[in-house]
Amino acid sequence: MQRTIDAHIHLSERKDDALLTYAKNNGLRYSLSELMGLMRKNSVQRGLLLSPPLEDGRPLPNQQIIELCERSEGMLSPVVTVEPTKKEVAAALRTADENSEVKAFKIRLGYVRAAADSRVFDPVYDYAQAKGLPVLYHTGDTAFSTGDLRLSHPLSLDSVANRREELKIVLCHFGSPWFEDVAELIYKHPNAYADISGLTTGGGAYAKEFVGLLARKLSEAIYFAGGAEKILFGTDYPVTTYSDAFALVRLLQVDDSDKEMILWRNAKEVFRL
Numbered sequence: 001m002q003r004t005i006d007a008h009i010h011l012s013e014r015k016d017d018a019l020l021t022y023a024k025n026n027g028l029r030y031s032l033s034e035l036m037g038l039m040r041k042n043s044v045q046r047g048l049l050l051s052p053p054l055e056d057g058r059p060l061p062n063q064q065i066i067e068l069c070e071r072s073e074g075m076l077s078p079v080v081t082v083e084p085t086k087k088e089v090a091a092a093l094r095t096a097d098e099n100s101e102v103k104a105f106k107i108r109l110g111y112v113r114a115a116a117d118s119r120v121f122d123p124v125y126d127y128a129q130a131k132g133l134p135v136l137y138h139t140g141d142t143a144f145s146t147g148d149l150r151l152s153h154p155l156s157l158d159s160v161a162n163r164r165e166e167l168k169i170v171l172c173h174f175g176s177p178w179f180e181d182v183a184e185l186i187y188k189h190p191n192a193y194a195d196i197s198g199l200t201t202g203g204g205a206y207a208k209e210f211v212g213l214l215a216r217k218l219s220e221a222i223y224f225a226g227g228a229e230k231i232l233f234g235t236d237y238p239v240t241t242y243s244d245a246f247a248l249v250r251l252l253q254v255d256d257s258d259k260e261m262i263l264w265r266n267a268k269e270v271f272r273l
């Protein structure tokens, strides 16, 4: 089987995890042992672990992400979530400083009341840039109807990328449904990347047609950007299952060498795994 790196995984062991509904819909137990079993079964050597949202809207505390990674026998690497207050920015940088395994930061655009270019994030960008750590952004559709799409729109990353050409930027979920905007961003900016995680969940009417539509949009984005070296595989477990995430990659109308880049080569380089 094709070797793979999953650049976008969530997990907690809490009853108030807001992603439990997705897990249930996908028939997943949503536990560390299940996740590690699925990764082994699907030849997924490494994964990046991100805080899921809790029912009160807050992300799982970073310390719990670090602890889950420590129990993963080297399969999971932590991503530190940064919320937009001075205090939380300082705490996130401290966590990254104390844990050399941290591979990236995450900013939850659309869920927090701050834009990507808000000055509150400047210390994170300075630090990430100095250490070569990418910053992941939630972009596009939000899991809850109260999300702010103006703040999660992928084009809001253009000003950050303009100001910080050394900062590695990853747009999560390919900015869905603004695939073309993301294609332009990854084409325009040498340091902008996008993951294809969490694009399908459950079934529903026209599920098969929808996957076909996604595959076409992503293939077009690859043609537009002139290659697949900026695109990263991810599931957004438990939002999308491994079988659905791999089915999407299989449908892409690109060369096998591009699929290999998407599945692991790009992530290995971007996250220095």
Ligand SMILES: [Zn+2]
Pocket: 008, 010, 050, 198, 236
């Ligand atoms: Zn996610």
